[in-house]
Amino acid sequence: MTVIHAKSSPAPGRPDAATIERLSLALTRRFGNRVISSLAVREQHGHTTTWIPNQPPDLVVLPETTAEVAEIVRLCAAERVPVIPFGTGTSLEGHLNAPLGGVSVDTSLMKRIVAIHPEDLDCVVEPGVTRKELNEHLRDTGLFFPIDPGADASIGGMTATRASGTNAVRYGTMKDNVLALTVVTPSGEIVRTGTRARKSSAGYDLTRLFVGSEGTLGIVTEITLKLHGIPEAISAGICSFPSVKNACDAVIATIQSGLPVARIEFLDEVQIRACNAYSKLTLPETPLLLFEFHGTDAGVREQAERFGDIAAEYGGSGFDWTTRAEDRSRLWQARHDAYWASLGLRPGSRGVASDVCVPISRLAECLAETKADIEATGLVAPIAGHVGDGNFHVMPLVAMEDPAEVERAEGFMHRLVERAMRMDGTCTGEHGVGQGKMKYLAAEHGEPALALMRMLKSAIDPNNIMNPGKIVAA
């Protein structure tokens, strides 16, 4: 396989100024003031949320249709200029940076909701539609789109990063909720990856090839999504635990029992302390689980009570639950406020997101080692997790102006990832590879799998113009 990879063209260098000038003229002739070259806009498009430096593209273009995206890509391909797809800019691992310059294709004008098919529980949207916009649009249909990564990300970006979030334990991730895609390939061709059939065995799974490919194989320009019926009833609640281990064991028992939990979230005592201070709560400063069940009124009541029984077996206390919307919000307030509450722990610092995922049998051990490491490293770093999937985030609050502290935090993040991989987990459960996690792919997947990924990239994008410097292509 490495032989094949060696055949591929070398990564392009940064295009020279004359090339960019020529491309800029061609794009402007075609798209007018939808081509932007101001530094502020370019920096905003190359922004990152970590210590990865800002690497702005040379140009930003705002297409309105699939055909326009294809035109832009063909113009860039002809000049071998990099193309970086952009949604809302909420990615967390430097996916949007332009290390070799190039053109950021900003899909924020592509906001059409092309079709809603209530009988089939699916819809077709353009990539610039955000998940909240979609749910707002669906409001009167009795349907909703459950994937919730926290930020109001674009559907295109969520597709590109294989996003998930709190609801994934019940509703799956983007991998499970994308039925089909329209994609513009690196050569500017328009590919449709599937039909609206709920399942198919008709050939290679092109849809899943593009979901999670982070714009390195093409630009997603239309997404067919599964929708779900808004549950008749929701029960939600909380329960405190004496230790991380007890909380994790309660999660395992809940999942094993077949209870169809929709959300099950973990906050550690540092996070709780932050939330108590920020939101004037009085939660015990011990690990907390928050849960939610979706179903019929009788069903979600029974499920909440079952969860209470399981929690009690594992030393849970302060168990409280409700089906009333306003009370649910109150019980879940700590979770809703977690991000802002964390920043309050250390004003002026930046919260730097991490993301790992392990088999849930290893979760307690992974969390315990991680908490010991946080202490040994001297960091302030609350933990929140989508623990039904074994996925958790640590958010060190870093004084970015202190290089020694940044280095300590980086070292911690590195050990966190290595720990998760050692426990048969993954370096990223939902944030994606971007620039930040490239260095871990060989250790996680092994060289033969990585060679296969490189081969796919080389076959589909032989000139490496699609979002270069991400996932496997330098």
Add this chain to the structure above:
Amino acid sequence: MTVIHAKSSPAPGRPDAATIERLSLALTRRFGNRVISSLAVREQHGHTTTWIPNQPPDLVVLPETTAEVAEIVRLCAAERVPVIPFGTGTSLEGHLNAPLGGVSVDTSLMKRIVAIHPEDLDCVVEPGVTRKELNEHLRDTGLFFPIDPGADASIGGMTATRASGTNAVRYGTMKDNVLALTVVTPSGEIVRTGTRARKSSAGYDLTRLFVGSEGTLGIVTEITLKLHGIPEAISAGICSFPSVKNACDAVIATIQSGLPVARIEFLDEVQIRACNAYSKLTLPETPLLLFEFHGTDAGVREQAERFGDIAAEYGGSGFDWTTRAEDRSRLWQARHDAYWASLGLRPGSRGVASDVCVPISRLAECLAETKADIEATGLVAPIAGHVGDGNFHVMPLVAMEDPAEVERAEGFMHRLVERAMRMDGTCTGEHGVGQGKMKYLAAEHGEPALALMRMLKSAIDPNNIMNPGKIVAA
């Protein structure tokens, strides 16, 4: 993209006798009597269940380990001899045929259950383990593997065809239940496609690339599967409907209402007539829905009653349900006996399986047109469907000795597929492409998508030795 495809090597012709003789010696030296060349065994490995002619491989080899599979593939690759993976031989579209001869790699000795992880609800198995063997092994764990394509297929074969069946509406298909794979690539390398983490955003989805690739990109030698908790309670029942449309509308309303139906199966009146005769039942000879709910005792009772309410709105009659195991079997007997009952409609004929899947909003229309076509064509052809997914099978009972009738049946099958594709459906919901459905891929996916599939095949298997003549490679 077609440029890249054109670079690939041409399809191999049938290897000459000297090559096979040389390979046979090399394999026998290494694997002794696990290399078989008797015509009976070879024909059994090239068997089909349709009118596609038997095309036996030149040799059958039975490896015991991943390393042995890799050795076999490397020997074949060196001679450019085709390799055809074989599980239990239950595939339905000629996947196992060897149109260019070559070596059938029979995985039936690879039956180890490598690991069960009850806390993580997953297991690791070799490809020769059948789904029933796995469930037998899991019996005392409280867990089960839900995918049920009818036949007692091997897990390897089910992975290769992206199989599903009756439970898919709740538990998904093989796409959703494979966490990771070990695969031997066409060059004989061993690739691991993922970890045991429940979700990951760490690069291209190699797992889904191989699921459904029908042995054309490599041989699956180890499968990490999701398992599910055996439900505490199951309710099952039946309801008759005055028309196909009424039955389909009841299914749509059920799915839209968010009722977590585990199985919802459709039998048409021809199938019911067959079952009444075969199993001495007295069901009304009108369309029937059979349903099953999995959950807590109270939950599945409530759900069955809700379904009854919905069914009544759509003219359902004879609604009956139970939670007792023996009564469930009685109510579902028509479904369990459907295949043998159908053959009884026309003794001496062969039941030829078809498989399409459409968005459920089009299901009633698709079924109505199909039934009219059956009548116009003069076939005896009962219909059974996994209607929660919009997937259904028509099984014409064909007198295979009558070429005119075979031709009529083939014409009917062709129109069935075209009808499904016209309704934004797929030419195969679960059986796969094999040889039988290759001709539909261009119409279903469009030329750009098909070119992309060819590109993937060419990149991973440049000499086209892996199961040639299937999916996209001649």
